[in-house]
Amino acid sequence: MISFKNVYKKFNLNINALDDVSLDIENGEFVFLVGQSGAGKSTMLRLLAREYVPTSGTILIDGVDISKLKSSQVSEYRRKIGFVFQDFKLLDDRTVFENVALALEVRGIKEVEINKEVEKTLKMFEIWERRKLFPRQLSGGEAQRTAIARATIGKPSLLLADEPTGDLDPQTSWSVLQLLLEINSWGTTVIMATHNKEIVDSQKRRVIALKAGKIVKDKHQSLYEIH
Amino acid sequence: MSIFFSFVKKNIRRTPYQAFAATMVMFFTFFCLSTFLIVAVGSQQILKYYESKPQAIAFFKDGTNPADVQRIEDVLNQTGKIKSLHYVSKNEALQIYRQNNKNNPLLLELVTASILPASLEISTVSPDDLQPIANLVQKEPTVEEVVFPADVVSSLTQATRIIRIIGGSVVGFLAVFSTLVIVMIIGFKIRIKRAEIETMKLLGAPVWFIRIPYLLEGIIYSLTGAILGWAFSFAILWYVSPLLLNGLGEVSSQVWPPSILFITGLLAAQVIAALLVGGLGSFTALRRYLKI
Numbered sequence: 388m389i390s391f392k393n394v395y396k397k398f399n400l401n402i403n404a405l406d407d408v409s410l411d412i413e414n415g416e417f418v419f420l421v422g423q424s425g426a427g428k429s430t431m432l433r434l435l436a437r438e439y440v441p442t443s444g445t446i447l448i449d450g451v452d453i454s455k456l457k458s459s460q461v462s463e464y465r466r467k468i469g470f471v472f473q474d475f476k477l478l479d480d481r482t483v484f485e486n487v488a489l490a491l492e493v494r495g496i497k498e499v500e501i502n503k504e505v506e507k508t509l510k511m512f513e514i515w516e517r518r519k520l521f522p523r524q525l526s527g528g529e530a531q532r533t534a535i536a537r538a539t540i541g542k543p544s545l546l547l548a549d550e551p552t553g554d555l556d557p558q559t560s561w562s563v564l565q566l567l568l569e570i571n572s573w574g575t576t577v578i579m580a581t582h583n584k585e586i587v588d589s590q591k592r593r594v595i596a597l598k599a600g601k602i603v604k605d606k607h608q609s610l611y612e613i614h
Numbered sequence: 615m616s617i618f619f620s621f622v623k624k625n626i627r628r629t630p631y632q633a634f635a636a637t638m639v640m641f642f643t644f645f646c647l648s649t650f651l652i653v654a655v656g657s658q659q660i661l662k663y664y665e666s667k668p669q670a671i672a673f674f675k676d677g678t679n680p681a682d683v684q685r686i687e688d689v690l691n692q693t694g695k696i697k698s699l700h701y702v703s704k705n706e707a708l709q710i711y712r713q714n715n716k717n718n719p720l721l722l723e724l725v726t727a728s729i730l731p732a733s734l735e736i737s738t739v740s741p742d743d744l745q746p747i748a749n750l751v752q753k754e755p756t757v758e759e760v761v762f763p764a765d766v767v768s769s770l771t772q773a774t775r776i777i778r779i780i781g782g783s784v785v786g787f788l789a790v791f792s793t794l795v796i797v798m799i800i801g802f803k804i805r806i807k808r809a810e811i812e813t814m815k816l817l818g819a820p821v822w823f824i825r826i827p828y829l830l831e832g833i834i835y836s837l838t839g840a841i842l843g844w845a846f847s848f849a850i851l852w853y854v855s856p857l858l859l860n861g862l863g864e865v866s867s868q869v870w871p872p873s874i875l876f877i878t879g880l881l882a883a884q885v886i887a888a889l890l891v892g893g894l895g896s897f898t899a900l901r902r903y904l905k906i
Contacts (some may be wrong), residue, residue, distance in 0.1 A: 436816060458821065466818030477815045480624055492617055495818035537817070 394444035406600035422597035428580035469538030475551035477522040528559035621827035648847035651714020695743040796895025836892025842865035
């Protein structure tokens, strides 16, 4: 379970990127994080990825305060989460296969096992045919599929998606959403930050809305409205 | 480990000109180091050869008896600066003269033992002690004169000292320069791969996993330069050896051919130095530019 307790995040003295945020997310939930640009969605995700630590307050993951993790524990923690970005963040000099394999390489898994696992994952995400291509040779949808494959190949318990459909056309956005829903059906908690009203409204899932760093709505089976 | 070499291979392939420049700088440094060590060891061998020869000869006046010679030997030995003393009688002097002039019968006919002086061949522990010892012997009433058969030793000692100072300074400067080049190149690579490093961190890569490829890269440049420098310096030595041996004359047998032990020892020394320079350069770059 994820718990934010009175979390504040300040980047300078006057502006609160997050302002007294408290919430709980159960394991296996699919949550939409909505709000205007600068509302604090990405900050929340980056706090969860332990890229940032809160200025005050605590963030507990399954009872562990992640802001107190040591450097070596942070990398171990991050192997339990997957991160998907709007701009994919694929490594330009590596092929699709190598990009996905990297997530297992950092875990010190043997090459034979990596090859087997990557093949399985790429086939599942329907990008096996593209395995030898470099990111610049892929369409937006293919690049995002590769990024999601990389984020999920390590079987994370939490998947953080920061505007994963932001750069994609509507049709591709829907296919990306289907992938995320499928990953959620395996039991993975998915938190998706998005501006895409259509997608949010279509799913009627839990919606957490942020405005100027504060939670202004936290409702299950909800629509996009930010109030 | 193969994964790290695969990362290094990619890094090098992406920036081949930088890799080439780094390797060439390393090559130049280690070529200078190798050449300096070859010259230093060679000159040391030549110096040893000349040091093993008598450095000064005291010629006795006619009529000097063995007791006088013994007394002078005792005086010299008490100084603690004497490496060896060898008394050459008139008859032994004649034998040496005959040996040296065996191809010139005319010279042999004219000389007898009576006209050749007895002498004392003196070698000192340090070439610097030669002059004070010569002065001491010269004061003896039975000594006619003291001569230095060759001033080679002092010249060589001086030359060896200069070689060590200049060579050491140049190699020291180049080692520092090379380390800085590695710092700059690895630092630059870390900067252009910042996004990639961030992604790897988010994927949960441990700190060492991110650092090792950069550390290896610096060491690889350095090692390649060291091996090339070693090979090139010996190749040049082999190429110029006929000319060199001709110039060295009788001393050439002391320095040529170089022993396998010396050749492999020099390679080992270069490899160790390369590990230090490459490792230190990469490590400094990682500390400076890769704050994780």
